[in-house]
Amino acid sequence: xxxxxxRRIGLALITLFLLSILVFIGTQLLPGDVGxxxxxxxxxxxxVDALNERLGTDRALVVQYxxxxxxxxxxxxxxxxxxxxxxxxLLGRALRNSAKxxxxxxxxxxxxxxxxxxxxxxxxxxxxxxxxxxxxxSATVIPEFVSGIVLIIIFAVWLxxxxxxxxxxxxxxxxxxxxxxxLPAIPLVLVLFGYIARITRAGVIDALDSDYVRTxxxxxxxxxxxxxxxxxxxxxxxxxxxxASQIGYLIGGLVVVEVLFNYQGIGRLLFDAAxxxxxxxxxGGVLVVGAAFQVTMLLADISYSLLNPRIRVGGKT
Amino acid sequence: MTIPSASxxxxxxxxxxxxxxxVGAGITLMWVFFAVFGELIAPFDPLGTPQDVLNxxxxxxxxxxxxxDQLGRDVLSRVIVGARSALxxxxxxxxxxxxxGTFLGLVVGYFGGIVDDIIGRILDAFLSIPLVITAMIALTxxxxxxxxVVIVIGLVFTPLIAKTVRAAVLxxxxxxxxxxxxxxxxxxxxxxxxxxxxxxxxxxxxxxxxRLGYAIFTVLALSFLGFGxxxxxxxxxxxxxxxxxxxxxxxxxxxxxxxxxxASLVVGINLLSDGxxxxxxx
Numbered sequence: 001x002x003x004x005x006x007r008r009i010g011l012a013l014i015t016l017f018l019l020s021i022l023v024f025i026g027t028q029l030l031p032g033d034v035g036x037x038x039x040x041x042x043x044x045x046x047x048v049d050a051l052n053e054r055l056g057t058d059r060a061l062v063v064q065y066x067x068x069x070x071x072x073x074x075x076x077x078x079x080x081x082x083x084x085x086x087x088x089x090l091l092g093r094a095l096r097n098s099a100k101x102x103x104x105x106x107x108x109x110x111x112x113x114x115x116x117x118x119x120x121x122x123x124x125x126x127x128x129x130x131x132x133x134x135x136x137x138s139a140t141v142i143p144e145f146v147s148g149i150v151l152i153i154i155f156a157v158w159l160x161x162x163x164x165x166x167x168x169x170x171x172x173x174x175x176x177x178x179x180x181x182x183l184p185a186i187p188l189v190l191v192l193f194g195y196i197a198r199i200t201r202a203g204v205i206d207a208l209d210s211d212y213v214r215t216x217x218x219x220x221x222x223x224x225x226x227x228x229x230x231x232x233x234x235x236x237x238x239x240x241x242x243x244a245s246q247i248g249y250l251i252g253g254l255v256v257v258e259v260l261f262n263y264q265g266i267g268r269l270l271f272d273a274a275x276x277x278x279x280x281x282x283x284g285g286v287l288v289v290g291a292a293f294q295v296t297m298l299l300a301d302i303s304y305s306l307l308n309p310r311i312r313v314g315g316k317t
Numbered sequence: 318m319t320i321p322s323a324s325x326x327x328x329x330x331x332x333x334x335x336x337x338x339x340v341g342a343g344i345t346l347m348w349v350f351f352a353v354f355g356e357l358i359a360p361f362d363p364l365g366t367p368q369d370v371l372n373x374x375x376x377x378x379x380x381x382x383x384x385x386d387q388l389g390r391d392v393l394s395r396v397i398v399g400a401r402s403a404l405x406x407x408x409x410x411x412x413x414x415x416x417x418g419t420f421l422g423l424v425v426g427y428f429g430g431i432v433d434d435i436i437g438r439i440l441d442a443f444l445s446i447p448l449v450i451t452a453m454i455a456l457t458x459x460x461x462x463x464x465x466v467v468i469v470i471g472l473v474f475t476p477l478i479a480k481t482v483r484a485a486v487l488x489x490x491x492x493x494x495x496x497x498x499x500x501x502x503x504x505x506x507x508x509x510x511x512x513x514x515x516x517x518x519x520x521x522x523x524x525x526x527x528r529l530g531y532a533i534f535t536v537l538a539l540s541f542l543g544f545g546x547x548x549x550x551x552x553x554x555x556x557x558x559x560x561x562x563x564x565x566x567x568x569x570x571x572x573x574x575x576x577x578x579x580a581s582l583v584v585g586i587n588l589l590s591d592g593x594x595x596x597x598x599x
Contacts, residue, residue: 011441018442026454037458134337134591141530141587142580145541149557149576153569164564252447256538260561270450271542274457282454290445297445 008301012294019290020072024065027283028057038081038277055081055280068283077284082276087284090269095288098254098265101166104181105188105250106243113193114239117200118232124205133201136194144187145256151183152260166263184261188253192246196239203235210234237304244300251289331596338592344585348578352400359394363551374568384570387560392571395551396578402540402552403582407532410467414474414532415525421475422482423509427490433483440476448473448531449538456544463547466539470532478524485520489513519597526590533583553579 028034035052036043052058056067071078077087120132139147156164166184168177207213208231216226254267262268266285273281332338351358361381365388375385383392425433443451448470455469456462489495490513498508540554548555553575560571 011438014438015441015445018438019445022442022446023454026451026458134588137591138584138587141534141583143534143538143541143583145538145554145557146576146579149561149572150580152561152564153573157564157567157569249447252449255447255449255453256541259542270453274453275543277457282457286446286450286454289447289450290442293445 004305005302008298012298016291016294019294020069020287021065023283023286023290024068026286027279028061028064028068034279038279072284072287077287078280080273080278080281082273082278082281087281090281091266091285091288094264094266094269094285097263098251098258098267100177101181101184101188101254101257101263101265102250104178105185105192108185109189109192109196110243112189113196114200114236116193116197117239118204118227118235120197120201121204121208121235122227129201132197133194136197138194139190140192140194142190143256144191144253145260147187147190148184148257148260151186155183164261166258166261184257184263187257188250191253192250195246196243200235200239203237203239204231207231207234240300240304244296247293247296251293328596332592335592335595337588338596341585341588341590341592344581345589348400348582348585349404351397352404355398355401359391359397361391361394363390363394363398364549365390374563374571376568377570383574386556386571387563392556392574395556396553396574399551399553399556399575399578400582402550403533403537403554403579406463406466406536407470407529410470410536411474411525411529411532413467413471414478414528415521417471417475418478418524419482419514419521421479423486423513425479426483426486427505427509427513429487436476436479440480443473443476448535449542452535452539453542453544456539466536466544470535474528474532478521478528481520481524482517485517486513489516523590523594523597526586526593530583530586530590533579533586537579 033048033052034055034057035048035050039048039051049058056064059067068078075088077091079085080087080090083090116132116136120129123129152164155162162183163180164183166180168180172180213226213230216230217223221229251266254265255271256267257263258265258268259271266289270282270285270289272278273285356363370389372381372385373387373389375381375389377384381391381393383396386392386395421436425436451473452466452469456465459465486509495508495512498512503512537554540552541558543555543558556575557572560568564572
């Protein structure tokens with residue numbers, strides 16, 4: 001078990017290292033002259049040189065990378081160019097806001113997706129099943145800004161049930177904040193529902209076809225007891241892994257949803273950083289997003305293996 | 318060489334009976350038709366005329382079924398012609414990713430070993446950043462342009478498609494027809510392209526249609542965010558970006574109709590690829 005965990009942590013570290021190189025290439029190497037990209041075509045060469053010197057982008061690439069990653073490990077991601085404030089400070093606030101939106105989405109989608117998947121599996125091949133699987137898959141491919149726009153038109157413009165922006169006035173209570181976050185959460189729910197329902201459905205079908213369920217049925221246990229005790233316990237395992245693997249997607253979806261609903265989260269922050277060519281903020285933000293994704297995947301893999309001994313044994317090879 | 322299969326006939330039979338496939342194919346073909354012949358079908362000039370400014374943001378009427386936009390251009394005409402930018406960019410990106418990914422997958426699957434491990438790690442690192450964000454960084458660094466969108470999405474798709482093709486090649490590699498070719502002293506390139514490739518086309522077809530859906534999703538999200546499309550081109554994502562500020566004034570038509578167009582196209586392609594995937598699985 002320890003060996004599996006250590007191996008898994010090692011892999012995560014290698015991946016993070018590669019990720020940091022990719023981010024570095026994207027934000028330091030690709031722009032060519034960073035100072036020129038930030039200041040635009042009309043800035044004087046002196047101003048561009050001065051900015052490059054201040055940012056340290058006039059040094060050798062290897063030196064820049066080592067310096068950047070060395071500081072990042074110690075929790076210093078440099079200063080934002082556009083806001084002149086530490087990147088970590090901006091990220092902290094944005095992550096807190098995004099976390100609220102993500103929690104609301106997950107609280108809605110996980111029970112719904114699991115229930116949908118169970119229902120589809122129990123009615124396998126019938127109309128309910130087709131509706132849930134085809135409907136879920138179709139909802140998954142509709143971009144969030146499209147479903148978001150339709151929701152805003154119906155529920156904010158026509159019916160006026162929900163506000164059209166996600167940001168509650170400062171100092172609002174829990175209920176007001178929640179009221180603002182429901183509408184932006186739904187596009188994310190629609191995209192995630194299909195995935196979660198599909199995996200749950202597959203898990204439940206596998207369990208229903210298994211020997212232990214047949215044994216339980218032949219023993220004469222009532223069907224609801226079998227489903228609760230035998231089927232769900234086994235079927236929900238893969239769901240954990242899928243839910244965790246969607247965290248990365250979720251952050252991509254947040255960019256679009258937060259821009260549409262004008263919400264100051266991590267997605268909006270990255271979008272603004274990209275628009276203003278704020279490379280330190282962009283690099284720090286993407287690094288944090290990637291690291292968060294790797295940590296979630298790590299925790300998901302470990303908790304999955306704790307619950308499922310078969311994976312543990314497989315991990316030793 | 319291709320292993321002759323009776324399954325091709327069965328596959329057609331499954332496809333013919335699949336309602337989702339036909340609905341998906343119908344919707345997709347409609348948009349492809351609009352993308353090709355848009356200007357001939359559109360009731361007005363989608364790029365607008367100078368006197369259009371007189372009827373800016375008119376609500377839907379008998380003349381303008383979908384209303385007019387902020388410059389007085391006919392929304393219906395722009396929705397019809399807008400299929401072109403979504404489809405061409407997404408198709409080009411998917412084609413690029415499929416060609417590169419197939420080749421990479423063939424090489425990695427055929428040779429295996431260390432190349433396999435390295436690609437796997439890089440893929441993992443890539444996948445921890447959402448595609449929209451990867452594309453956003455690259456387009457910020459390179460400057461936004463349509464060709465950039467094609468290249469970035471194509472490059473991100475390459476390892477994803479390579480992974481699937483690799484798995485399929487691994488299954489083929491030890492079959493007799495490959496050993497026979499090796500005994501005939503055929504070169505590795507010949508074996509990969511002439512012997513193995515024809516036998517993994519089904520995997521590639523499914524992968525292509527699934528990726529095409531994702532590509533449209535991403536291209537439109539990027540054009541909504543303002544990356545990659547020139548402002549005057551009729552484009553659904555761009556139309557939504559330019560007009561959603563008007564929603565507070567109860568002006569919904571320049572936004573709702575492009576949104577419904579996007580939804581119908583992505584759902585159509587998804588039903589199509591779902592039908593094809595099911596036909597190959599059965």
